[in-house]
Amino acid sequence: MEKVIGLITCNYSAKSPSALVESRPVASMPFLGRYRLVDFPLSNMVNAGLRTVGMVMPYNYRSIIDHVGSGKDWNLDRKNGGLFVLPGSAFGTSRTGARFLLRDLVHNKVFFTRSKSDYVIFSTANFVYNMDLNDLYNAHVASGADVTVLTKQASGNDADVTGFEMDGSRVTGVKHGVSFGDTAFLDCFVISRQLLLDMFDWYAATDYLDLFEAMGNDYGRVNVQAYNFDGYAAAVFNKKSYYRSNMDALDPRINAELFPEGRFIKTKAHDTSPAKFEVGSHVTNSLVSAGCRIFGNVGDSVLGRNVIVESGATIRGSVVMQDCVIKSGARVENAIVDRNNVVPAGTELRGTPEDVLIKEKGRE
């Protein structure tokens, strides 16, 4: 897709922040052991053939840059095109929940004007799915729509997901939050580059709005079509959906949808040796990243890189991020343990499946 460039907005700020995103942007949230959330949109774009991708950064961008670097792990370290790190506005989206803040796009107008591409695919880093974005692009070109948004029928209520009001496949309005059966926005859309530049002029006075809010009165004249994605997709806006989407991946069918043969999710490469399941360890229904050393018991859990589970320690129904040590006899249940934590011998971290306990980042 030489005619298409990508843009990922990474400065979403959660309306209801939790300890997990106090220390990092959503885009660099560790996910499924070895990944970060931004790996999904980045890989989807690159796997579809895009070779020019901009990333709008939040103010606390250190962990994102640390992760994506020059973009080489996504084949984006290129002589022409490649990865463009773009500044976001100073106070980000300041808990407004905006995804495609107009100001962030307008401030980086040069990224769009210098390009010779016909189209731009936009995405946030809040959704987890693996999709061939050529399907979205082809649908867009075939329908002749002005904008084509990627959507999915909501399978439950989620106050953080954007919903669309629909007339057939045409979008007539936008709203905050979705209920069961609504058309939920997967925060991904394709638009012609020229129309985007026109919109910068149309909506210059309301650049503090999200692009889709700014279009509020124009759904009659701008033809916004929905393209339904019928694969697995998870929204990650809060600790509950973060936990649930990690647990989802323990279902082999969902895992296979997220990591299909030939369309890998790319991530930063590490020189981590394989995990070692020691004599007497007991692991069931779990994802275990490289570098883990397991002597104890692990069930229904996701372990990040280099987690050490000492003998007699137990992890159940939990997400344990990289470089944690669960000491002998300790028990971790229904918890999200952020990186660099040591759970002392004989102690417990225990939440419930409905109200998961969060242990914030430990000291490095």
Added chain:
Amino acid sequence: MSKKECIAMLLAGGQGSRLGALTSNVAKPAVSFGGKFRIIDFALSNCANSGVSTVGVLTQYRPYLLHSYIGTGEAWNLDERDGGVSILPPYATQTGGAWYEGTADAVTQNLGYIDQNDPEYVLILSGDQLYRMDYGKMLENHKRHNADLTIAVMPVPWEEASRFGIITQDEDERILKFTEKPKKPDSNLASMGIYIFNADLLESSLKEDAIDQTSEHDFGKNIIPKLLADGKRLYTYEFNGFWRDVGTISSYHETSMDLLGPNPAFDLYSEDFPIMSNASTRPPAFVGRDGDVDDCLVANGVQVYGKAKHSILSVDAYVGEHATVVDSVLLPGAVVKNGAHVVRAILGENSVVEENVNLGSVDSTKDTAVIGNDVVVGKGE
């Protein structure tokens, strides 16, 4: 080490014919090892960790996988503008081309590469050995002795000494005698095939050797004995860590098993001296509800729904429901389907053991079972 003080010539053209099916379609340095590595990772990582940033990799046998795996050398931080990794296969000149005949000849044919880099010292390495070594320390040793050639050596059990090039040295570590595979060894110090030469001496002795019709153009058989006879200053550098040349199926299997257990002979988890690799990014390993993994090395992309014990499960290996894998090595992408039983076996890359097949034997007097890359083992085979 300063940038072009020392460059490495890494010999990676060997077939490793005694590894049988494992090297039927890849060169020995490209054989997978330890779950996520390939054998050449060890030498390349040693170079990177020692500050040797210019490395010529001499390839010949079945080079495709090796070439694509090494790529730009980026995975070992060896993608440098003035140096880095260069792949050096045999090439043609006005007078025709020739295959590499022997270790010394391979380097002779690439003296132009050495000239182009103009180093003071040249490190000669083999791409098919497993060990961790700081070549910087070896170079310091070389300079301290004001040596012409330094050979890395290690003590080996006396009963195995006749398999190696054996060195007798004086108390100052100067080499008195070098015998290739002696019948009656008078020392148990074995050459590891790792040499540091003064570049000028390397060039002159290789040129001399090249016109010698009787020479086999081999470092151990020809070059070193000649230098010793000429009274050059040859010294040893003693190494005492883990070092293996996995020449045979049984030593490959044994060395793999050495990575398991509570106190493995080789520490894969050293942070100071990491073994780097160009592994593809695959999801974390998944163990199913009825999966049972005990005493195993488990790489990314692995899925286990059955039982695996005392084994190495490399990237993307798969163990189906009610299948068992014991004392075995599953190379990347190897599949053991439901109900199959695999004991004391090495399964090649992307090989498949079909449902309910029994492979291998617990009887340790029998040979380790080996399935070649991409081979499918069905019932009755």
